[in-house]
Amino acid sequence: xxxxxxxxxxxxxxxxxxxxxxxxxxxxxxxxxxxxxxxxxxxxxxxxxxxxxxxxxxxxxxxxxxxxxxxxxxxxxxxxxxxxxxxxxxxxxxxxxxxxxxxxxxxxxxxxxxxxx
Amino acid sequence: xxxxxxxxxxxxxxxxxxxxxxxxxxxxxxxxxxxxxxxxxxxxxxxxxxxxxxxxxxxxxxxxxxxxxxxxxxxxxxxxxxxxxxxxxxxxxxxxxxxxxxxxxxxxxxxx
Numbered sequence: 001x002x003x004x005x006x007x008x009x010x011x012x013x014x015x016x017x018x019x020x021x022x023x024x025x026x027x028x029x030x031x032x033x034x035x036x037x038x039x040x041x042x043x044x045x046x047x048x049x050x051x052x053x054x055x056x057x058x059x060x061x062x063x064x065x066x067x068x069x070x071x072x073x074x075x076x077x078x079x080x081x082x083x084x085x086x087x088x089x090x091x092x093x094x095x096x097x098x099x100x101x102x103x104x105x106x107x108x109x110x111x112x113x114x115x116x117x
Numbered sequence: 118x119x120x121x122x123x124x125x126x127x128x129x130x131x132x133x134x135x136x137x138x139x140x141x142x143x144x145x146x147x148x149x150x151x152x153x154x155x156x157x158x159x160x161x162x163x164x165x166x167x168x169x170x171x172x173x174x175x176x177x178x179x180x181x182x183x184x185x186x187x188x189x190x191x192x193x194x195x196x197x198x199x200x201x202x203x204x205x206x207x208x209x210x211x212x213x214x215x216x217x218x219x220x221x222x223x224x225x226x227x228x229x
Contacts, residue, residue, distance in 0.1 A: 006160070032215055043206060043219045044161070093160045097215060104149045104210055106217055108160035 003027050004096050006109025013084055014117055021079045021112045023094030029074035031098030034106060035067070038091045050077050084116045127224045136194040138223045140207035143188060147209040151217065152181060152192045155204045164192070164205075194225075202227045 003026040013019050023033055032051050036044040048069050050056040056069035066088075068080040077096075081088055091113055095106035130136045142150070148169045153161035167174045167181045167190075174181050180193040190207050204224050208217040 002163070004160075034216075043221050046216060049216065095160075104215075105151060105163055105166060107163060108153075111158070111160045113158070 002105075002107040004030075004094065004107045004109045006094050006112055008112060009110055010113045010115075012115045012117065015085050016083055019081045019084055019114060021081075021092055021094070021114075023077045023079070023096065023109050025075045025096040025107070028096075029098075030077075030096030031074065032096070033071055033077035034095045034097070035069060035077075035079050036093045036095065038093060038111075040091075044093065047079075081114065084114070086116045089114055089116045126221070127226065129226045129228060130197050132197060132199060132227050132229050134197055136192075136197045136201070136225060136227075138192045138194075138205050138207075138225065140190040140192075140220050141188060142190060142207070142209050142218075142220075144209060144211055144218070145185075145188065146212050147218075148212045149210040150181070150183060150190050151208045151210070152179075152190075153206045153208060154201075155206065155222075157203075161206060197225075197227050199227045199229055201225060 005024045005026055007022050035047045037047050038044050046059050047062045048056045048058045050069050050071040052071050052074050058064045071077040091111050093111040095108045097106040151166045152164040154164050155161045165176045165179050165181050167183050172183050178195045182191045204222045206222050207220045210217055
Protein backbone atom coordinates (compact mmCIF):
# COMPACT_ATOMS: atom_id res chain seq x y z
CA UNK A 1 0.00 0.00 0.00
CA UNK A 2 0.86 3.71 0.11
CA UNK A 3 1.89 4.16 -3.49
CA UNK A 4 2.42 7.64 -4.85
CA UNK A 5 2.71 8.12 -8.59
CA UNK A 6 4.44 11.17 -10.06
CA UNK A 7 4.51 12.13 -13.73
CA UNK A 8 6.42 12.92 -15.79
CA UNK A 9 9.66 11.47 -14.49
CA UNK A 10 11.74 13.66 -16.77
CA UNK A 11 10.90 16.76 -18.76
CA UNK A 12 12.94 19.08 -20.93
CA UNK A 13 11.43 22.40 -21.92
CA UNK A 14 12.38 25.69 -23.48
CA UNK A 15 12.85 28.77 -21.35
CA UNK A 16 9.58 30.67 -20.94
CA UNK A 17 7.28 27.68 -21.21
CA UNK A 18 5.22 26.16 -18.39
CA UNK A 19 5.48 22.63 -17.11
CA UNK A 20 2.89 20.69 -15.14
CA UNK A 21 3.82 17.85 -12.79
CA UNK A 22 1.19 15.47 -11.44
CA UNK A 23 1.21 13.64 -8.15
CA UNK A 24 -1.31 10.91 -7.39
CA UNK A 25 -1.87 8.77 -4.34
CA UNK A 26 -2.95 5.47 -5.86
CA UNK A 27 -4.21 3.42 -2.94
CA UNK A 28 -5.06 5.89 -0.24
CA UNK A 29 -6.68 9.25 0.18
CA UNK A 30 -4.10 11.86 1.00
CA UNK A 31 -5.45 14.79 2.95
CA UNK A 32 -2.16 16.58 2.49
CA UNK A 33 0.37 16.62 -0.30
CA UNK A 34 3.79 18.19 -0.18
CA UNK A 35 6.07 19.47 -2.90
CA UNK A 36 9.83 19.43 -2.50
CA UNK A 37 12.77 20.57 -4.52
CA UNK A 38 16.10 18.83 -4.34
CA UNK A 39 19.46 19.96 -5.66
CA UNK A 40 22.26 17.46 -6.35
CA UNK A 41 23.73 15.92 -3.22
CA UNK A 42 21.49 17.98 -0.97
CA UNK A 43 18.53 17.30 1.23
CA UNK A 44 14.90 17.90 0.38
CA UNK A 45 13.68 21.47 0.53
CA UNK A 46 9.98 21.86 1.22
CA UNK A 47 8.33 24.24 -1.21
CA UNK A 48 4.69 24.06 -0.23
CA UNK A 49 2.03 22.12 1.61
CA UNK A 50 -1.20 21.41 -0.17
CA UNK A 51 -4.48 20.43 1.45
CA UNK A 52 -7.35 19.14 -0.63
CA UNK A 53 -9.80 21.86 -1.53
CA UNK A 54 -7.82 24.74 -0.09
CA UNK A 55 -5.00 27.00 -1.15
CA UNK A 56 -1.47 25.75 -0.79
CA UNK A 57 0.78 27.07 1.94
CA UNK A 58 4.14 28.11 0.55
CA UNK A 59 7.41 28.14 2.42
CA UNK A 60 9.28 31.37 2.83
CA UNK A 61 11.12 32.36 -0.32
CA UNK A 62 9.04 30.23 -2.68
CA UNK A 63 7.22 32.26 -5.32
CA UNK A 64 3.59 31.21 -5.34
CA UNK A 65 3.00 32.81 -8.75
CA UNK A 66 5.83 30.82 -10.23
CA UNK A 67 5.00 27.49 -8.65
CA UNK A 68 1.26 27.01 -8.93
CA UNK A 69 -0.17 24.20 -6.88
CA UNK A 70 -3.62 22.70 -7.28
CA UNK A 71 -5.05 20.01 -5.03
CA UNK A 72 -8.48 19.34 -6.46
CA UNK A 73 -9.07 15.90 -4.98
CA UNK A 74 -7.80 13.63 -2.22
CA UNK A 75 -5.72 11.70 -4.73
CA UNK A 76 -4.32 14.35 -7.07
CA UNK A 77 -2.13 17.40 -6.71
CA UNK A 78 -0.38 19.26 -9.49
CA UNK A 79 2.60 21.59 -9.54
CA UNK A 80 2.92 23.96 -12.49
CA UNK A 81 6.22 25.72 -13.01
CA UNK A 82 5.21 28.83 -14.92
CA UNK A 83 7.52 30.61 -17.36
CA UNK A 84 10.33 28.24 -16.51
CA UNK A 85 13.92 29.44 -16.68
CA UNK A 86 17.21 27.54 -16.47
CA UNK A 87 17.51 28.31 -12.76
CA UNK A 88 14.29 26.33 -12.21
CA UNK A 89 16.05 23.18 -13.41
CA UNK A 90 15.97 20.77 -10.52
CA UNK A 91 14.56 17.53 -9.14
CA UNK A 92 10.99 18.03 -7.92
CA UNK A 93 9.44 15.46 -5.60
CA UNK A 94 5.94 15.19 -4.23
CA UNK A 95 4.77 13.32 -1.19
CA UNK A 96 1.39 12.43 0.21
CA UNK A 97 0.27 11.99 3.76
CA UNK A 98 -2.74 11.92 6.01
CA UNK A 99 -5.67 9.60 6.19
CA UNK A 100 -5.61 6.37 8.13
CA UNK A 101 -2.77 4.87 6.11
CA UNK A 102 -0.33 7.76 6.28
CA UNK A 103 -1.17 9.65 9.42
CA UNK A 104 2.37 10.64 10.34
CA UNK A 105 4.35 9.34 7.39
CA UNK A 106 4.82 10.94 4.01
CA UNK A 107 5.06 8.63 1.03
CA UNK A 108 7.01 9.97 -1.89
CA UNK A 109 6.68 9.91 -5.64
CA UNK A 110 9.60 8.96 -7.85
CA UNK A 111 10.43 12.58 -8.61
CA UNK A 112 10.51 14.69 -11.75
CA UNK A 113 13.77 15.85 -13.29
CA UNK A 114 13.16 19.24 -14.91
CA UNK A 115 15.68 20.62 -17.36
CA UNK A 116 15.02 24.08 -18.75
CA UNK A 117 17.03 25.00 -21.82
CA UNK B 118 15.83 27.37 13.56
CA UNK B 119 15.09 23.74 14.26
CA UNK B 120 17.16 21.27 12.35
CA UNK B 121 18.00 17.65 12.02
CA UNK B 122 21.61 16.91 11.28
CA UNK B 123 23.82 13.97 10.57
CA UNK B 124 27.27 13.25 11.91
CA UNK B 125 28.77 11.52 8.87
CA UNK B 126 28.11 12.55 5.29
CA UNK B 127 29.51 9.32 3.82
CA UNK B 128 29.70 5.82 5.23
CA UNK B 129 31.54 2.98 3.47
CA UNK B 130 30.99 -0.57 4.67
CA UNK B 131 31.96 -3.98 3.49
CA UNK B 132 29.21 -6.20 2.16
CA UNK B 133 27.90 -8.39 4.95
CA UNK B 134 28.91 -6.01 7.73
CA UNK B 135 26.44 -4.05 9.82
CA UNK B 136 25.90 -0.36 9.11
CA UNK B 137 25.03 2.34 11.60
CA UNK B 138 23.81 5.70 10.37
CA UNK B 139 23.45 8.44 12.94
CA UNK B 140 21.28 11.52 13.19
CA UNK B 141 21.09 14.34 15.73
CA UNK B 142 17.94 16.35 16.10
CA UNK B 143 17.33 19.58 17.93
CA UNK B 144 13.57 19.83 18.37
CA UNK B 145 12.65 18.16 21.64
CA UNK B 146 8.99 18.68 20.75
CA UNK B 147 9.13 16.20 17.88
CA UNK B 148 6.98 13.14 18.43
CA UNK B 149 7.72 11.07 15.37
CA UNK B 150 10.88 10.09 13.55
CA UNK B 151 11.29 8.44 10.18
CA UNK B 152 14.14 7.02 8.13
CA UNK B 153 14.04 7.22 4.37
CA UNK B 154 16.26 5.67 1.73
CA UNK B 155 16.83 7.51 -1.54
CA UNK B 156 18.45 5.82 -4.49
CA UNK B 157 19.97 7.86 -7.27
CA UNK B 158 17.33 9.58 -9.41
CA UNK B 159 14.43 8.32 -7.32
CA UNK B 160 12.19 9.64 -4.59
CA UNK B 161 12.76 8.79 -0.92
CA UNK B 162 11.47 5.42 0.18
CA UNK B 163 10.07 4.86 3.67
CA UNK B 164 12.18 2.44 5.71
CA UNK B 165 11.08 2.56 9.31
CA UNK B 166 9.57 4.94 11.84
CA UNK B 167 9.48 5.33 15.59
CA UNK B 168 7.38 7.28 18.01
CA UNK B 169 8.95 9.43 20.67
CA UNK B 170 7.58 7.18 23.44
CA UNK B 171 9.69 4.30 22.17
CA UNK B 172 13.44 3.81 22.20
CA UNK B 173 13.80 0.94 19.76
CA UNK B 174 11.95 -0.52 16.87
CA UNK B 175 12.92 -3.36 14.58
CA UNK B 176 12.05 -4.13 11.04
CA UNK B 177 13.40 -6.51 8.47
CA UNK B 178 17.21 -6.17 8.75
CA UNK B 179 16.80 -2.66 10.12
CA UNK B 180 16.59 -1.29 13.62
CA UNK B 181 15.96 2.28 14.67
CA UNK B 182 17.16 3.51 18.05
CA UNK B 183 15.98 6.71 19.67
CA UNK B 184 17.77 8.38 22.56
CA UNK B 185 15.72 11.36 23.63
CA UNK B 186 18.14 12.29 26.38
CA UNK B 187 20.80 13.27 23.88
CA UNK B 188 18.41 13.82 20.96
CA UNK B 189 19.99 11.11 18.86
CA UNK B 190 18.51 8.77 16.28
CA UNK B 191 20.25 5.90 14.56
CA UNK B 192 19.51 3.40 11.84
CA UNK B 193 21.17 0.03 11.99
CA UNK B 194 21.25 -2.17 8.91
CA UNK B 195 22.23 -5.77 9.46
CA UNK B 196 24.24 -7.72 6.89
CA UNK B 197 24.54 -4.76 4.54
CA UNK B 198 24.04 -5.61 0.88
CA UNK B 199 25.02 -3.78 -2.31
CA UNK B 200 21.37 -2.89 -2.80
CA UNK B 201 21.50 -0.89 0.42
CA UNK B 202 23.77 1.66 -1.25
CA UNK B 203 21.84 4.93 -1.25
CA UNK B 204 21.43 8.20 0.60
CA UNK B 205 19.68 7.85 3.93
CA UNK B 206 17.70 10.69 5.45
CA UNK B 207 16.31 10.98 8.92
CA UNK B 208 13.22 13.13 9.37
CA UNK B 209 11.35 14.39 12.38
CA UNK B 210 7.76 15.51 12.77
CA UNK B 211 6.94 18.09 15.44
CA UNK B 212 3.96 17.42 17.67
CA UNK B 213 2.06 20.28 16.12
CA UNK B 214 1.82 20.23 12.36
CA UNK B 215 2.44 17.68 9.66
CA UNK B 216 5.64 18.93 8.07
CA UNK B 217 8.74 16.81 8.18
CA UNK B 218 12.16 18.28 8.89
CA UNK B 219 14.84 16.37 7.01
CA UNK B 220 18.45 15.89 7.89
CA UNK B 221 21.29 16.52 5.47
CA UNK B 222 21.58 12.87 4.44
CA UNK B 223 24.24 10.18 4.70
CA UNK B 224 25.63 8.40 1.68
CA UNK B 225 26.00 4.69 2.32
CA UNK B 226 28.43 2.87 0.03
CA UNK B 227 28.62 -0.88 0.20
CA UNK B 228 31.84 -2.44 -1.01
CA UNK B 229 31.71 -5.94 -2.46
